[in-house]
Amino acid sequence: MTHRNTRSLQVSALARVEGEGAMRVTVDDGRVGDVALQIYEPPRFFEALLRGRAHTEPPDITARICGICPVAYQISACHAIEDACGVRVPEPVRQLRRLLYCGEWIESHALHIYLLHAPDFLGYPGVVELARDHRQVVERGLALKKVGNLLIERVGGRSIHPVNVRVGGFYRAPTVATLAALRAPLHRALRDAIATVEWVAGFDFPDLTIDHDFLALSDPDRYAIEDGRPRVSTGVTFPVADLDRHVVEHQVPYSTALHATLDGRRYLTGPLARYALNRPQLSAPALRVADRVGLEPVCRNPFRSIIVRAVEVVHAIVEALTILDGYQPPDPPYVPVPPRAGVGYGASEAPRGSLFHRYTLDSAGRITAALIVPPTAQNQAAIEEDLRRLVQDRIGEPDTELTAACERAIRNYDPCISCATHFLDLTVDRA
Amino acid sequence: MRTVVIGVGNPYRHDDGAGTAVAAALRDRPTDGVAVVDSDGEPAGLINAWQAAREAIVIDAARHARSAPGTIHRIDLARDRLYQEGNASSHGIGLGEAIELARVLRRLPRHLVLYSIEPADTSLGVGLDPAVRRAVSVLANRIRSHLERA
Numbered sequence: 203m204t205h206r207n208t209r210s211l212q213v214s215a216l217a218r219v220e221g222e223g224a225m226r227v228t229v230d231d232g233r234v235g236d237v238a239l240q241i242y243e244p245p246r247f248f249e250a251l252l253r254g255r256a257h258t259e260p261p262d263i264t265a266r267i268c269g270i271c272p273v274a275y276q277i278s279a280c281h282a283i284e285d286a287c288g289v290r291v292p293e294p295v296r297q298l299r300r301l302l303y304c305g306e307w308i309e310s311h312a313l314h315i316y317l318l319h320a321p322d323f324l325g326y327p328g329v330v331e332l333a334r335d336h337r338q339v340v341e342r343g344l345a346l347k348k349v350g351n352l353l354i355e356r357v358g359g360r361s362i363h364p365v366n367v368r369v370g371g372f373y374r375a376p377t378v379a380t381l382a383a384l385r386a387p388l389h390r391a392l393r394d395a396i397a398t399v400e401w402v403a404g405f406d407f408p409d410l411t412i413d414h415d416f417l418a419l420s421d422p423d424r425y426a427i428e429d430g431r432p433r434v435s436t437g438v439t440f441p442v443a444d445l446d447r448h449v450v451e452h453q454v455p456y457s458t459a460l461h462a463t464l465d466g467r468r469y470l471t472g473p474l475a476r477y478a479l480n481r482p483q484l485s486a487p488a489l490r491v492a493d494r495v496g497l498e499p500v501c502r503n504p505f506r507s508i509i510v511r512a513v514e515v516v517h518a519i520v521e522a523l524t525i526l527d528g529y530q531p532p533d534p535p536y537v538p539v540p541p542r543a544g545v546g547y548g549a550s551e552a553p554r555g556s557l558f559h560r561y562t563l564d565s566a567g568r569i570t571a572a573l574i575v576p577p578t579a580q581n582q583a584a585i586e587e588d589l590r591r592l593v594q595d596r597i598g599e600p601d602t603e604l605t606a607a608c609e610r611a612i613r614n615y616d617p618c619i620s621c622a623t624h625f626l627d628l629t630v631d632r633a
Numbered sequence: 634m635r636t637v638v639i640g641v642g643n644p645y646r647h648d649d650g651a652g653t654a655v656a657a658a659l660r661d662r663p664t665d666g667v668a669v670v671d672s673d674g675e676p677a678g679l680i681n682a683w684q685a686a687r688e689a690i691v692i693d694a695a696r697h698a699r700s701a702p703g704t705i706h707r708i709d710l711a712r713d714r715l716y717q718e719g720n721a722s723s724h725g726i727g728l729g730e731a732i733e734l735a736r737v738l739r740r741l742p743r744h745l746v747l748y749s750i751e752p753a754d755t756s757l758g759v760g761l762d763p764a765v766r767r768a769v770s771v772l773a774n775r776i777r778s779h780l781e782r783a
Binding site: 250251263266313317328329330333334337340341344347348351 | 643644645675676677678680681730733734737738757758759
């Protein structure tokens, strides 16, 4: 993702920090006025990097520009390029993409739940302090994450920036034996994942109810992960190719980031949206544990999103095991994607929410324009609204406590690590 | 595995790719018993990369106060703490926190050396600043000599 470039050894040494968030809250006469948040700038510069490149390159380039969820970038890019070239990949390739994607859901969610989010609920400044008191718990989180990474490694060739993904499919299909070796670690991970749901469901959650519209991809046959059709909680559904008609990004005066609206309204994408729209399609073990811990069918408290994430980890593991059961290496592992002039759209459900790509190609397959709409950009207006409510509810609290509460509210949405670091610089203007 | 060399960074953000450039230079002429890996700096991945090694050498681009681009810093973890308890950051987890977490989980290698190269430009794009490029080559040679002596 694109971030402002500030790094400092004093704050969080050598971190992958290119994002410095600033938040400004104006309080006038006990009422919250403006809330301006900047955690992240949508990657406008992608165009410059991608323009003139071959149509085969976006999966690798975009995955590296944003190392946070490379699989999401690769798959959304593949879909968009394949759409532009009029190619539809066969089902076995889709299955393998889904398996790869399950790995990313597992590792990304496990990282967020254990290393970034849980310390908030347990009163620790960070995971290091949490680990001092609860070493086994943190070990469990790391073990879960490792299984996700292992899955990405076996399907994608390596765990950071998988190298096996290409437009049309995969360079090489993993052998049956390679994937069969994942079965035992996945079964162990399933137990850990169920324990994770039970653990996080026992946290104390601040009250906050959101009324944002939800947007998530939906698939008639399954809980949408790597593919699907955009669906909104208002009942509207549309093909990805109509994205520009529904999702509009506009500049806001106080920030270089853009705000996205959906049919003119504020909306939210990510685990809460997916769960609200697609819950009935969760696997039986995921539904069972969700019911057992009393997770409501539509969860509108963003603090409780940690439970939804944990349920999604259970689902991703079950899904991966199901795919392994019937796995036969796709032959050939990819279909040709001959270039042609046109525009293509692609979408998938990144752990943080829907990720849209759009590419324009010339007849030689060179990219003439690229647009990427990442989940964090789409969620920005919703996050600001949450902050507005939060500050309004706690208007009497000192700035330090308000800042901490605001940071927690932002972490509910799992902005990527780079954006979540080094922030927040909170200014409360009390006129 | 005797030693692991970990290049941290993002080559698509110009000089932030200094760490991975050093790793690439070392990969060109491999040394026995030494694994060279790239990392995006994600802590669990770092811990996994170094936990089985006796020695880890980590290279990253980082800004220091009053340093010219291309300046190489060697950070000795016995002396310099990178992580301050309850520092003002949220939980963005950086290398400092990854090291501290590994310490708590007893997964630190016996020796961990950290080199940082001062970047000039970490905006989006490829290619290194000339001073950073020189530093990459100097540091790669220095690390290679160390590995060959070990």
